[in-house]
Amino acid sequence: MERLQGQSPRPAGPSRLRRRVAGRSARRRRRRLRGLGDRPGHHPTRALWRECAAAGIPRAIVVAKLDVARSSFDEILTACHDAFGLGTDTLRPVYLPVFADGRPCGSLGLLTGRSYGEPGACPDADAARESLVEAISGQDDGLMERYLAGEPLDEEALTDGLRREIVDCALHPALAVTDNGVGAAELLDLITGAFPDPTHRRGPAPAADPDAPLAAQVIRITGDAYVGRISLVRVFSGTLLPDTHVHVALAAAASGESTDEKVTTLTGPFGKLQRPVPEAVAGDIVCLPKLTAHIGDTIGDTDELAPLEAWALPVPLLPIGVEAHTKTDEDKLSQALTRLTTEDPALRLEQNPDTHQLVLWCTGDAHAEVALDRLRNRHGVHVDTVPYQVALRETFGGNASGHGRLVKQSGGHGQYAICDLEVEPLPTGSGFEFREHVVGGAVPKGFIPSVEKGVRAQLEKGVATGHPLVDVRVTLVDGKAHSVDSSDAAFQTAASLALRDAAGHTSIRLLEPVAAVAVTLPDDYLGAVLSDLSARRGRVLGTEVKGPGLSLLRAEVPEIELARYPVELNSLVHGNAEFSRCHLRYELMPDALAAQVAR
Template structure:
C-alpha cells in the first residue's frame, strides 16, 4: 500500500447521527477492498472498526477509527466517527484531519440533531461533502424524503448523481445519472452488479434528474451555460469534472442511495470519493500558528519539511500508547527522530503503521497527505505538532472540542484502589480528550467531568476493564460557603491548669463583613504589647483554621475581616498553642453573633437552542431560580445567557436534551457566590448536620 504521489490520496471522514450505519458502511467497504474476508457486523460484534469491548457491548461507536485502503490506485484513508452526542468530541477531532466528508443519512429517519452538529464541524473545517443515503432496503425508507430533510435542515442543494431502483424490500439497484445505466445487484451482498438499460418505468424520472444535474453543472462555467442553452450534449468527462468542481466549491452536494448491509452502492461511493473529493494537494493548506511571532501560517503539502499533527491517542494494554497523526508536509521514515514542538522534546520513531480498524499494517515511510500511527512515543499527546526541525516554532492549532457539562463524584469501592483510580483516569485522559479530572478542595471529592452520563459511564467501564478498578458514581456535593452580614465583637479565652505549667491565651476580636470574593483578611491592632508579637501569627492561624468550619453548617466562612484589638497573656503559661485555641473560641462566639448566612455558587450558563424551544428553556431556567441575562438570535436558534445556582444544574444536560429533543447545547462555568435564600438555607443546614452526625456515628 505504498503511495508516492500526493494526488493519489483521499482523506475522508464518515459522519452522521448514531444509528445511521456509518460503521456498517465502512465494514462493507473493507470487505470490498479485500481487507476483510467477510463483512463485519456491529450487531454481532465482528466489526473491524468497533472493536473496543465497550463498543461491542453497547453496539455503538465511542472512538474515532482509521481504515486505510487502496482502490483504483488511490489510497483512501477513511476516518469512522461516533454519532452519539456524548462522543462528538471524537468526531470534531477526526474532522480536523481530513479534506472531505461522507455524510451518511438514514433513508428512514433523515437528519437528526447529531447530524446537524457534525455537519457544522465539517463546515468549520471547510470540508467538501458527499451524501450517502443509507438503509434504502429498510421498512419506511424514502430517498426523496431524506433529500428534502437535508435541503430544509442545512439550506443546501443535495444533488442526486444516482437514483434508487425500488425501496424497502424491493430495493435492488441504482441508476447512474452520468452514464445513464442501471446497476442491478444480486440478493447476496457481493457489491457486484449487472449493467443494464434503465427500466422503462423509471426512464422519465431518470432523465428529469439528469437534466437537473446538467443544469447545476452548467451554472459553474460560462462555456457550459452556452453549451446547455444551445441544447448540446455534455460529455461524460465534462459531467464528472463539473460534479467535482461543484462538490469542492460546495455549490451542491452529490447524493448516492444505497444499503450498507446489502452492499449496494458502496463501490460507487468509493469511486465518487476518488472522483469528487479533493486530494491533499488541492485543498488542504493546514492552518498553524508561529509560537514565536504569533502569526498565522499555512503549511503547504509540497513543503519538504516534515510536519505532522497528532489528532488521536489510544492506550493499548499490550502495544502501549498509540499516536495517530496526519502528515501535512514532508515525509517520515522508520528509525528516525522527530521533534515535538509543543513539548520541546525529541521522540524516536521506530515502526510506522497504517491502520485498518483494529489491524496494523507496517510501512517504511509516510508522505504528506497520509494518516499513520506510531507507538510508544514518550512525551507526545493529542494535538501536538511533530517536526524534524528543532528550530521550528510553528504548531498546528489544537481542536476546540466541546467542554464537559456533567460531573460525578467518584468513590472507590475499595479503599486500596484510591491511588489506582487517579492514575488509571490520568491514563484514560490521554486517550479521551473530552474528560476532566479535578479534586474539589472544599469537599475533597474526586470529580470526573464529561459530555454526558453515557460518556462518564463508559469511562468508568474502561477504568474497570483496563485497570481493574471499580468506582461508584455519586452526585457531587455543592461547595456551599458561609459568611457574616454584620460586625460583632467578642472574647476568646483559653485557660487550663492541671499541675505544672498551664495554658493561657486571651484575645478580643472583631469580625467585619467584606464584599463578595474578598476572602479572609486579618488585621493586628494590638497596642502596648497586651498580646506579645510572637503570639500574633498563632492568633491569625487559629482564626483561619476555625473559619474553615463555619458556625451554621460547617462550611468554610469567607469574605470577612478579623481584627485583633485586645487581649492578655501570662508570662509563664502563655504559648502559641494557647493563643491559637483562644482565637478559635473567639471566632465561634463572634461569628455566631455576626448574622452568619449560607452562600451558594452561581454558574454562568450559555444555552444554544432552536427557536421553537426557546420559551420552554427559558421557563425551565426560571424554575431553577435562574436569571436570564440576555437572549441573542443566532443561526437556526437562540443564544440564552443566564446565571443559575449550581445546585439547580448539577444534572442539567439530560434535562436540556429532553426539553429540546437533543437539539440544545450549553456551556457552564463558575461565576460567583450569592446568599442562599433562607428557606433553602434551613434545609441545607439540617441536611449537613445529619450527614455530620452520621459520619461521627461511623
C-alpha cells in the same frame, strides 16, 4: 457527470461508506456522506452536520429507504433544508430517482440527462436541472455570463463548477439509494469524481514525500501490560526510522514548548498484534513504545517544524465523583486515572480543593461507563461512583462580636490568649479583610499577625457546615496577653474561638456557585428548555438567532442544579442541542435549600 471528467473511479465498498464520524474523527476526514431515511433532523444527524461544517468537510445527502411506503425524495430534501439551516441554492439533487409503478427503479443524471436502471417517469427533471445549473453558475462569473447570455453550458464546464463548489462546501449534492442497489453506482461516481481525494487539505500541508522532512502526529495513546505506554503515530511526510532521535512539538502551539525523545522500535498494528517494521513513510501508522508525547503532538526531525493542526475535542461537562472501592484500589487509583486521561483527552480529572472529592469529568453517561470499564478491566482498579459535590461557601448574615479565651495555667509554661473580634459581612465577591483597632497595647503588636493567621485558618474550615467562610471583615478590638504564657499558637487558637463565638450570635448564610450557561438548540425545543431552566432556578438572559431554525439561549443557573444537566438536556431535546457552561460568581442560596444542605 457519469463519469466526472478527468477522474477515474476509486474502489470503494459498503464498509467505506458506512463509517461513522464523530468528534475528532470527523475532522480527520476529507469528505462526509450522510444517509437519511425519513428523519433528517434526528440525533445525531444535526450535531454531526454542525461538526462537519465547523471542520470544513464537504458533505452529501444520501436519501436511503426511498422504496419504503410514505417516503418522498422532495419532502426529505425540504426537511434537510429546515433541519440544517441550508440556503435555497446550497442543497441540490444531482441525480433524481426514476419511478415505475410507484417504486424507484433507476436514476437520472441532471447534468448529462442520461438514465440508469430501468425506464420510468421523472416529471420534475427539467426544473431540477435548471435549478442545479443556476446554482452552479451562481458561484462562477464566467459560467454566470454564459448562462445569462443564453449560451449552452457543456457538461465538462458544469462538472468542474460542481466539483469546485463541493470542495468549497458551497453546494451539497443529494441523491437517492435504495436497498436493492438503485443509485449505488451513481453514488460511487459522485464520491470518486466530485469529492476531494485523501490528499486534499485546506491550507498548507506537509508534502507526502519520503525524502521530505519528517512530519508525524500522535493520534492515539494506549497501554500494554508488558510494554507500557504505546503511542499510535501517523506519518504525513518524510521517513520515520527506529533508533533515531526526534523533536516533539506540543499540540498547544501557542505555548512554544517542545521536547526531544528517542524512537527505539517501530511496530505496525495488525489487529491485536504488533509486527516490527523497518521504517514508516507518509501514510503509514505505526506504534512507538514509551514515548511521552500526548495526543495531537507533532513529531519531526528538526526543531523548526511547525506543529500540525490539532483537532478540537469535546468539552467534558458531566462530573462523576469516584472513590476507591478498597484500600488496594486506593493505592493504584491515582496512577490509573492519570493513564486513563492520557489515553482519552476528552476526560478531565479534578481533585476539588474545597470538597476534597476526586471528580472525573466526562462527555456523557456512555463515556463515563467506558472510562470506568477501562479502569476496571485494563488497570485493575475498582471504583465506586458518588454524587458530585458542589463547592459551597459560608458568610455572615449580619454583624456580630465574638470572644475567644484560651487560658491554661497549671504550673510551668502555660497558654494564655484572649481575643475580642467584631465581624461584619461584605458584598459578595469582596473576599476577606482583617483590621485591628486595639487601644492601649492590650494585644502586643507581635501577636496581631497571629490573630489574623488564626482567623484565616478558621475561615478555611468554616464555622457551621464545613464550607469555607468568605466575604467578611474581621476587626480585632481588644484582648489580653501574658508576659510568659502568651504565644503565637495561643493567639491563633483564641482568634479561632472568637470567630466561632461570633458565628453563634448571628445567622450563617450559604453561598452557591452560579454558572453562565449557553444552549444552542432548535426552535422547536425552546419552550421546553426555558421551562426546565426556570425549574432549576435559572435566570434567562435572552435568546438570539444562531441560524435558520436555531437559537442560542443564555442563562445563569446555580451549579448545584447542573450536576446531571448534560444528560437531562440530551433527553429533553432528543440530542439536538449543544451546551456549554463556565463559572460566573457566588450568590446567596435560598434559606430553605440552605437548611436542607445543612441537615
